[in-house]
Amino acid sequence: MSSESISADPESEARNLLVIAPPGCGKTELLARRAEFLISKLQPGQRILALTFSNKAKANLNERLVGVLGAERKRKFVAVHNFHGHAAEVIRSHGRVLGIPTDVEMPDKRTQDNTIDPYLEGLLVRTKGTRCGP
Structure with missing residues (x-):
């Protein structure tokens, strides 16, 4: 994450988080940490679905999730698709x-x-021209 990283709390009890920030501000890391937190809240049989806009973002998020969760936990609890692939x-x-x-x-x-x-x-x-942080 950059020195001007976003400060949203991945362990927020909010059901949904909307994070709008330019590249390099830590959105992907926040999503990975959010997934890590939410896994502990899942009911048996539930999984997390993360949707991205591009294949590049999908690959980046998959890589980050494996780094945070490990490959087996990621595979078991988190599915990552882009919108096109998910709709298909x-x-x-x-x-x-x-x-x-x-x-x-x-x-x-x-x-x-x-x-x-x-x-x-x-x-x-x-x-x-949008910047991260205060």
Whole structure:
């Protein structure tokens, strides 16, 4: 984490935490520590689902979780997916309930790039110059 790291408490009793901060402020570390705390609160059969926007963020979070929890605990208690992969899994598993064929073709990379990239660029413009900490 940077010297200007975020100060949210991973052991907060709040059900949800919203953390908005630029790169390098400790969001991934906070998520890993939050998962570590929440594992002790899980009921039998429950798991934690962490969703990311990109494959890179997914890989980074998986790596951080293994570092904090260990590979076996991470595998047993925490699933990490990106939104696209998670949605595809839900559709393949439960699409019939919604009237969607389970073999539906998912959008290709070009379609994703044309749809998502402009949104993300706008998001980056709005957060440019934002700093961590006081």
